[in-house]
Amino acid sequence: MRKIIYIVTQSEFGGAQKNVLDLAIAFKNRYDVLVAAGPDGGGKLFKRLADNKINWRQLKWLRRSAANPFIDFMGLVEILSLLIKERPNLLHLHSSKAGFLGSLAGRLTGVKIVYTVHGAVFEASFSRLAKKFFFYLEKFSVYFKDKIICVSVNDKKLWLNYRAAPAEKLFVVHNGLDLNRTDFLSKSEAREYLSGQSANFFEAIRGSNDNLKIIGAIANFFPEKGLPYLIETADVLIHPVKSDEVGVRQFNGTGKKQLKNTLFVVIGDGADRLLLEEMIKAHNLQSQFILTGAVANASRYLKAFDVFVLPSIKEGLPYTVLEAMAAGVPVVASHVGGIPEMVTNNVNGFLLFPRDSDGLAKKITELLDTSALAQKFSEASQKKVLEFSLDKMIAETEKVYWEK
Secondary structure: OOOOOOOEOOOOOHHHHHHHHHHHHHHHHOOOOEEEOOOOOOHHHHHHHHOOOOOOEEOOOOOOOOHHHHHHHHHHHHHHHHHHHHHHOOEEEOOHHHHHHHHHHHHHHOOOOEEEOOOHHHHOOOOHHHHHHHHHHHHHHHHOOOOEEEEEHHHHHHHOOOOOOOOOHHOOOOEEEEEOOOOOOHHHHHHHHHHHHHHHHHHHOOOOOOEEEEEEEEEEOHHHHOHHHHHHHHHHHHHEEEEEEOOOEEOOOOOOOOHHHEEEEEEOOOHHHHHHHHHHHHOOOOOOEEEEEOOOOOOHHHHOEEEEOHHHHHOOOOHHHHHHHHHHOOEEEEEEHHHHOOOEEEEEEEOOOOOOOHHHHHHHHHHOHHHHHHHHHHHHHHHEEEEEEHHHHHHHHHHHHHHH
């Protein structure tokens, strides 16, 4: 039986980890499968792997943090030792740090190497110097990789435009959902569950009526997710007329009175939590902007939201947007990465350029005020999401693995 090793940098449970888990579950009865990841992220991936009876290893020295020669050298040695011991037929790498170190170790052992790009790292929210550094690392390590999977057409175009890799090494495989296993709770069940997980959420909805509107997101708290702009959007909507040092700002949208019965909720956690909490406090939004923390199987609770918002600066092809589409929740998102391949502006959602808090506020308002439009987006998304099936993703990935 052929052996596949998957390596992803962090053991949190984000989009890259979901992709790895889905592939490992699909292939565990066809191949000998092992998944390895670093300790960053708390090991949520490892728990899911164990629940599905998939072999896994924690790589002590594989870290997401900026380049550290000693730690990264030890990470390289650790991956090399794993490959020498396990002798896989295929090494499938995910995320930039695992992609770089894994490709070096993989080439030293002669294993076939596939690398999945979950959003080009040289388009991330780093300094210009850092972006250039990561670009050259990616371009250098391309020589050691046999094939590169891009989760969106946009990612492939970026790699070609930057001349980061030759066209013959690049393949597009969209992320996919198992639409036969979606288990979304009803709106009332989802809201009740979330209120039990977060005291702040419970206090915010206590005594509210059925007219409560919830603007929600599911995201890890990293700069790429653009969550500070969602906080600014909440401030625009909840405090539409506001004096500041410059003068008086007035947002020409839903009035202050109507949005008193509106709540912003973000399910997730991460390194930027303190920054976000400080922003919420600075904008006096503590009672109307709730960070629930990490919630297991977060997509089950999507129907608690009246509008799903993802204000990302950089993306690959985010599962959360696919899940919101499947749940029939209207989407407002940034026009970045592969999101336009899932959402067509004004057809099954709204797309805006990143960092546009006023624009987000206007589109959210439009959806809250126009139930027919929200219903139109919901129905169109539930049809569109059928194009992004898990079976299709698995079949296309396996084809990339073994075809010459």
